[in-house]
Amino acid sequence: MPDQPLPVRPVTLADIAREAGTSASTASRALSGRGYVSDNVRGRLLEIADRLGYVPNASARTLKQRTSRVVGVVVTDLENQFYAGLSAGIEETLRASGYHMVLVSANGSSGEEAAGARTFLALGTPGVILTPATRDAAALLLRHRIPVVEVDRQLAGDPCDAVVVDNARGARDATAHLLQLGHRRIALLVVDTEWTSDAGRLHGYVEAHDAAGVPVDEHLVVRVSPGAQDTEARIGALLDVEAPTAIFAANNQLAEHAWHVLRRRGLQLPGDVSLIGFDDVPWLEMVSPSISTVAQPTVEMGRRAARLLLRRIERPVSERVVEVLQPWLVPRASSGPPPN
Amino acid sequence: MPDQPLPVRPVTLADIAREAGTSASTASRALSGRGYVSDNVRGRLLEIADRLGYVPNASARTLKQRTSRVVGVVVTDLENQFYAGLSAGIEETLRASGYHMVLVSANGSSGEEAAGARTFLALGTPGVILTPATRDAAALLLRHRIPVVEVDRQLAGDPCDAVVVDNARGARDATAHLLQLGHRRIALLVVDTEWTSDAGRLHGYVEAHDAAGVPVDEHLVVRVSPGAQDTEARIGALLDVEAPTAIFAANNQLAEHAWHVLRRRGLQLPGDVSLIGFDDVPWLEMVSPSISTVAQPTVEMGRRAARLLLRRIERPVSERVVEVLQPWLVPRASSGPPPN
DNA sequence: CTGTTAGCGCGTTCAG
DNA sequence: CTGAACGCGCTAACAG
Numbered sequence: 178m179p180d181q182p183l184p185v186r187p188v189t190l191a192d193i194a195r196e197a198g199t200s201a202s203t204a205s206r207a208l209s210g211r212g213y214v215s216d217n218v219r220g221r222l223l224e225i226a227d228r229l230g231y232v233p234n235a236s237a238r239t240l241k242q243r244t245s246r247v248v249g250v251v252v253t254d255l256e257n258q259f260y261a262g263l264s265a266g267i268e269e270t271l272r273a274s275g276y277h278m279v280l281v282s283a284n285g286s287s288g289e290e291a292a293g294a295r296t297f298l299a300l301g302t303p304g305v306i307l308t309p310a311t312r313d314a315a316a317l318l319l320r321h322r323i324p325v326v327e328v329d330r331q332l333a334g335d336p337c338d339a340v341v342v343d344n345a346r347g348a349r350d351a352t353a354h355l356l357q358l359g360h361r362r363i364a365l366l367v368v369d370t371e372w373t374s375d376a377g378r379l380h381g382y383v384e385a386h387d388a389a390g391v392p393v394d395e396h397l398v399v400r401v402s403p404g405a406q407d408t409e410a411r412i413g414a415l416l417d418v419e420a421p422t423a424i425f426a427a428n429n430q431l432a433e434h435a436w437h438v439l440r441r442r443g444l445q446l447p448g449d450v451s452l453i454g455f456d457d458v459p460w461l462e463m464v465s466p467s468i469s470t471v472a473q474p475t476v477e478m479g480r481r482a483a484r485l486l487l488r489r490i491e492r493p494v495s496e497r498v499v500e501v502l503q504p505w506l507v508p509r510a511s512s513g514p515p516p517n
Numbered sequence: 518m519p520d521q522p523l524p525v526r527p528v529t530l531a532d533i534a535r536e537a538g539t540s541a542s543t544a545s546r547a548l549s550g551r552g553y554v555s556d557n558v559r560g561r562l563l564e565i566a567d568r569l570g571y572v573p574n575a576s577a578r579t580l581k582q583r584t585s586r587v588v589g590v591v592v593t594d595l596e597n598q599f600y601a602g603l604s605a606g607i608e609e610t611l612r613a614s615g616y617h618m619v620l621v622s623a624n625g626s627s628g629e630e631a632a633g634a635r636t637f638l639a640l641g642t643p644g645v646i647l648t649p650a651t652r653d654a655a656a657l658l659l660r661h662r663i664p665v666v667e668v669d670r671q672l673a674g675d676p677c678d679a680v681v682v683d684n685a686r687g688a689r690d691a692t693a694h695l696l697q698l699g700h701r702r703i704a705l706l707v708v709d710t711e712w713t714s715d716a717g718r719l720h721g722y723v724e725a726h727d728a729a730g731v732p733v734d735e736h737l738v739v740r741v742s743p744g745a746q747d748t749e750a751r752i753g754a755l756l757d758v759e760a761p762t763a764i765f766a767a768n769n770q771l772a773e774h775a776w777h778v779l780r781r782r783g784l785q786l787p788g789d790v791s792l793i794g795f796d797d798v799p800w801l802e803m804v805s806p807s808i809s810t811v812a813q814p815t816v817e818m819g820r821r822a823a824r825l826l827l828r829r830i831e832r833p834v835s836e837r838v839v840e841v842l843q844p845w846l847v848p849r850a851s852s853g854p855p856p857n
Numbered sequence: 858c859t860g861t862t863a864g865c866g867c868g869t870t871c872a873g
Numbered sequence: 874c875t876g877a878a879c880g881c882g883c884t885a886a887c888a889g
Contacts, residue, residue: 187638187661187882189881189882189883190882190883190884191882191883199859199860200859200860200861201860201882201883201884202859202860202861202862202883202884202885203858203859203860205882205883205884205885206858206859206884209883209884211884212858212884212885213858213859214858214859215858215859218858218859232635232638232639233639233882233883234580234639234641234881234882234883235576235636235639235640235641236575236576236577236579236580236585236640236641236881236882236883237576237580237865237881237882237883237884238882238883238884239576239865239883240574240576240577240580240864240865240866240867240881240882240883241864241865241882241883241884241885242865242883242884242885243865245576247587247619247640254605255601255604255605255608256601256602256605256816258598258601261595261596261598261601261604262596264595264601264620265594265595265596265622268595268620268621268622269622269624272621272622272629277619277621277636278619278620279587279617279618279619279620280604280608280618280619280620281608281612281617282605282608282609282612284609289612295572296575296617298527298572299572299573299574299575300575300576300587301574301575301576321527433799436803459773459800460799460800460803460804463776463800463803463804464800464803464804464805465804465805476596527866529865529866529867530866530867530868531866531867539875539876540875540876540877541866541867541868541876542867542868542869542875542876542877542878543874543875543876545866545867545868545869546868546874546875549867549868551868551869552868552869552874553874553875554874554875555874555875558874558875573866573867574865574866574867576865576866576867577865577866577867577868577881578866578867578868579867579881580865580866580867580880580881580882580883581866581867581868581869581880581881582867582868582881583881
């Protein structure tokens with residue numbers, strides 16, 4: 178990087194053209210690589226651009242081309258490792274293709290999600306990746322012909338690409354695992370949303386019971402409100418009242434809450450109660466006893482969502498794609514036979 | 518949100534003006550809130566904008582005003598909880614003030630950092646927040662008069678705002694804690710960079726030794742290369758050759774590596790070896806025995822960096838601010854007296 | 858192969 | 874208080 182003197186005003190195409198004795202259009206063609214430019218003129222232009230530290234003005238380009246290279250991304254909660262991993266996968270893939278991302282963490286507020294969507298509209302983003310909280314954001318974007326990819330769950334009313342895991346299967350495997358160990362009173366901790374992720378996990382839990390001919394006791398299903406503060410109290414009440422022999426916590430946060438409650442009570446895993454989570458995070462393997470879970474390819478989901486979006490940006494009318502990745506059961510020490 | 522018919526072409530100010538029978542200038546004044554507009558005209562304009570689902574074109578605005586509302590952010594590794602928390606704090610604060618962030622995860626590549634800086638230049642970002650890897654990115658941005666805030670460490674040659682923790686003090690406290698317990702062979706695991714974070718931690722480690730009159734054995738200081746694959750092997754070698762009675766792992770990743778090596782060898786904490794980390798992450802408190810550490814206010818650092826940047830965007834020539842937050846020692850079960 | 862022209866959408870003069 | 878004119882920087886269309 179040559180050492181430029183303090184540029185009072187950013188260098189523009191016109192500056193370069195003037196310096197090279199060409200028109201701005203020619204400079205544009207040379208630097209963007211589109212259109213005919215003779216080799217020696219292009220060479221001179223490139224050299225001058227480099228020497229002057231030329232940086233193309235993205236706004237001008239976006240204004241002209243009616244689309245930018247900055248993708249909009251909304252995740253539910255950046256502080257949650259799952260969403261951070263998702264974001265990391267998305268960013269990595271976008272960047273490798275010369276795109277960037279503006280990231281919004283909606284923190285459970287559907288208003289923030291909608292506001293994010295309007296921002297993306299304003300920015301002229303070529304596409305958007307959502308972990309949707311409501312169907313509004315996707316609807317708004319799709320109405321404006323902006324490609325949307327949903328990750329982790331599907332919510333849009335209108336069809337759009339998506340990357341999800343087979344939540345029902347993961348939950349079925351986890352529940353079947355516990356049933357097979359002999360459990361008959363398996364509690365389910367699940368967030369009370371209408372998302373396909375939570376619904377799928379609930380569904381798999383029920384399916385596994387049905388397949389085993391074990392009736393589901395609705396009292397064992399604890400539906401936690403999204404932002405609830407009393408989650409651990411509710412888990413405590415569950416233990417007191419329903420005496421489950423196993424707990425299936427349907428996401429990493431619920432697993433953490435359950436683990437804390439169990440530990441605080443001095444309950445042995447799996448001697449007194451078995452525990453299994455959904456979504457593998459490092460601590461599950463590090464605590465003793467280690468915690469069984471259903472793992473999902475978090476970062477890879479992000480990468481795939483980005484790849485799907487890039488594909489659709491290039492070919493907007495290609496066929497709809499929904500990638501369903503398979504989660505896998507990771508049995509560890511926290512799941513064993515029920516007491517007695 | 519009224520249900521618009523498929524807008525073939527995005528709604529512009531001119532559309533609204535035409536509909537209202539005013540000029541585009543008046544519409545602009547009414548909707549941006551700057552300049553005189555009679556109340557009833559403004560009301561009509563606002564109503565029409567709302568009805569038509571008007572979304573201002575950010576590129577046009579940026580092109581005109583020569584600055585956008587999208588802040589550039591570069592973090593070292595979004596998959597690392599520390600940087601994810603930092604990003605979350607930044608995003609939260611920016612969004613609350615009507616700004617957004619384009620996030621780049623440089624993944625240890627200084628090239629990506631520099632590329633990010635050029636992208637931010639192109640985007641006309643009003644400011645940038647960096648966890649710097651080299652001084653190049655900040656230099657480029659500052660030369661273009663773009664405010665830069667450094668977080669977690671300071672590296673820029675030119676003066677700029679920053680938010681850091683007192684790394685030396687945190688490391689001194691951790692080391693003094695171990696010395697006080699009677700340890701005389703305390704190993705330090707630190708990343709081999711020129712960052713103030715790592716340098717500060719190394720410095721604090723030495724200071725504590727000096728203060729206690731205990732000589733530092735250079736063989737006990739393991740400098741790990743940033744992206745190294747052999748970190749755990751090196752920790753193993755350290756244990757074999759130098760027989761430290763305690764290990765101070767100067768970041769969360771190194772603590773995790775050390776923990777895995779110790780566990781794999783069946784070493785008791787703190788019976789055989791004591792362990793203390795830097796940066797508190799949930800698993801440290803969840804494993805048994807729990808791991809002592811030096812905690813730092815991760816998310817808050819992000820918030821403060823964003824606040825500093827917003828302040829400087831508003832008043833570009835205000836005095837330079839470097840916020841130094843205090844980390845705090847969190848003694849847990851993994852630090853105890855040395856064996857014998 | 859190159860230059861001229863024009864316009865993307867907005868905000869900011871400056872007259873009126 | 875309002876409108877007409879202009880230009881931000883870039884690129885697409887066209888003419889040469």
